[in-house]
Amino acid sequence: MPISERLSRLGSGVFARNDQRKAAYLLRTAEEVAPDASPLPPLLDLSLGSTDLQPPQVALDAIAAGLQRPESASYCLHAATRPFREAVAAWAHRRFEVTPNPDTEVLLLVGSQEGTAHLPLAVLDPGDVALLLDPYYPSHMGGLHLASASPVLLPIDPEAGWRPDFDRLSASQWDALRLMVLGFPHNPTATTGEQAWLDGAVERALRHDVVLAHDNPYVDLALEGEAPALLRHPAWRRCGIEFFSFSKSWCLGGYRLAFAIGAEWLITALRQLKGVVDFNQSLALQAGAIAALEQAPHWPEQLRGVYRERRDRMATALEAQGWPVRRPSMALYLWLQVPEVARARGLDSEGFCAALLEGTGVCLTPGNGFGPGGEGWQRLALVHPVEDLEAGATRIGDWLRRL
Numbered sequence: 001m002p003i004s005e006r007l008s009r010l011g012s013g014v015f016a017r018n019d020q021r022k023a024a025y026l027l028r029t030a031e032e033v034a035p036d037a038s039p040l041p042p043l044l045d046l047s048l049g050s051t052d053l054q055p056p057q058v059a060l061d062a063i064a065a066g067l068q069r070p071e072s073a074s075y076c077l078h079a080a081t082r083p084f085r086e087a088v089a090a091w092a093h094r095r096f097e098v099t100p101n102p103d104t105e106v107l108l109l110v111g112s113q114e115g116t117a118h119l120p121l122a123v124l125d126p127g128d129v130a131l132l133l134d135p136y137y138p139s140h141m142g143g144l145h146l147a148s149a150s151p152v153l154l155p156i157d158p159e160a161g162w163r164p165d166f167d168r169l170s171a172s173q174w175d176a177l178r179l180m181v182l183g184f185p186h187n188p189t190a191t192t193g194e195q196a197w198l199d200g201a202v203e204r205a206l207r208h209d210v211v212l213a214h215d216n217p218y219v220d221l222a223l224e225g226e227a228p229a230l231l232r233h234p235a236w237r238r239c240g241i242e243f244f245s246f247s248k249s250w251c252l253g254g255y256r257l258a259f260a261i262g263a264e265w266l267i268t269a270l271r272q273l274k275g276v277v278d279f280n281q282s283l284a285l286q287a288g289a290i291a292a293l294e295q296a297p298h299w300p301e302q303l304r305g306v307y308r309e310r311r312d313r314m315a316t317a318l319e320a321q322g323w324p325v326r327r328p329s330m331a332l333y334l335w336l337q338v339p340e341v342a343r344a345r346g347l348d349s350e351g352f353c354a355a356l357l358e359g360t361g362v363c364l365t366p367g368n369g370f371g372p373g374g375e376g377w378q379r380l381a382l383v384h385p386v387e388d389l390e391a392g393a394t395r396i397g398d399w400l401r402r403l
């Protein structure tokens, strides 16, 4: 069967590989145990940024009410998304004091993952060069592969506090770029970042005629500092597009709701592309999103409190087990170096993740799934109650001591 080269470049993906591992582990936990053997510990899945915290009830009520309306069952074309786009424009005004035009500068998305993965198809031709930070969020690279683009990686490292050094690219490299995809607060390094870093990127984008896509699903989840935003730079209308999501701020990840705000020509291009590949989310889901924006604008604040406690207690628990932790400045993740004892036994990030799951039932995400710069690292998602996280830390510590 013919499979495109583009697809083979995509590879299997870190989340899909982990999915298989977890499925195999779950099968084994369901098997009968020999009388003299101890049962496998239950799976503790800390590998996905999919929260256990609840969305606002007003959003769920609005969705439930919307489900009863016949128009929610129909295909939804762009024009019918206007109430949603108006609510987004009003949110942007409250949040960033900008006034995007809801008709031309706002677009409903089926997830910021969907939007960032489709954008390269809308703005790049095959072979065009695009910049990602390394480590990067996997679908950013996936989107470049789908567009047959040519990725350039800009490594960021812990010694510099994960600050991107844009001067590492020469002027001619900048001139060759057509697109850069950034995202601060940054997944997977769990770094809030600084507005000055993003401002530096905007200035280069303007100077070298590069599209700047800023993926910002964690805009409300900085634990230290203020989350950067493209919308805070006065030139956002000229060169950029910013992606926001209901998945993290309002815990609606499974409902698949997000939006983009940006330069009219970029919004128009992405909208044209999406016209080929999807219709919009149901009006019932959009009603939930509008309710979240208008009636639960402060929802993310209480999430930050929960994540802050989880971060601090899990960091302390892991450190007590001998695994050093850099305390991250944003919610949801710890970004951990594979412990020395495991490295000494030749375990790379994928090997460590597999062995840890086998040995403890705790599943993390291997850092190599986020690019070459993630090799030697693991991402741990703080998506279970703190007691479960601490119990997981104990299991991990026991296992590390047996290595």
Ligand SMILES: Cc1ncc(COP(=O)(O)O)c(C=O)c1O
Pocket: 049, 110, 111, 112, 113, 114, 137, 183, 187, 215, 217, 244, 245, 246, 247, 253, 257, 258
């Ligand atoms: C940087 C980044 N972009 C996009 C996504 C996906 O968000 P959404 O649910 O809006 O597609 C995630 C999810 O973890 C993410 O970390």
